[in-house]
Structure formats: C-alpha cells, structure tokens
Amino acid sequence: MTHPKTRAILAVNSAQERALASALEHAGFTVTVCRSGTDALALLSEHSEVSLLVAHTATPLLRGFELVRRYLDSKRTGRAVLVCANDDAVPIVGHPRLTVLVEPVSAEALLAALQPSL
Helix, strand or coil: CCCCCCCEEEEHHHHHHHHHHHHHHHHEEEEEEEECCHHHHHHHCCCCCCEEEECCCCCCCCCHHHHHHHHCCCCCCCCCCCCCCCCCCCCCCCCCEEEECCCCCCHHHCCCHHHHHH
C-alpha cells in the first residue's frame, strides 16, 4: 500500500542509504536523505508532515539516540526506527512509536518492522 505525501527522513550510514531509501520510496514514502543528525533535525523543524524518521546511532554531529528522542518527544505522531550496532545500549527502548533494528539492516527488515503502519 502506498502513502502519498508521506515524508520520511533517513539519517543512516551510506552503505545502507540507497537500499533503505529505495525500499521506503517503493512503499510510497517521499524520502529525504540527511548526512548528519543536525541536518535531519533542521528538516524536522521545516516539515511538519514527516511521519517516519530512520536514524543510525552513529549519525554525525547529532547522534541518532538524541535525534530520535527529540522526534519522539515532539508533538508528532509519526514513527521512528533506530538502527544500532548492538541491542544492549539503547536507552529509549520501550517507546510505543520506536522500533530498534540491529545491524545489518536490510530493506526487507525495515519494511517488515513498519508493517503495522504501512
């Protein structure tokens, strides 16, 4: 099912970027790729229609943990996916709109994690 006018922000490492962006676009998202957490945060402040944030814990300049925390603490109702190298250092696990994926993350794994909302 596609979701026209649904925006996703992707702030992950370049090795994952193309496959994840392509999968999200195929699912109907308009995807904006950010090179840093600060770029992603600026886009979040400019675009109220962002309904999905995918961030890596090692996002430069503003780490993924903080970026996702700010997104989830905002008045938005969208979902967040945090990609991390291991699952034992995630301080915000348990948030109902957060999915944590452990590397390596495939496009299929990302879409499967989003299935309840797609």
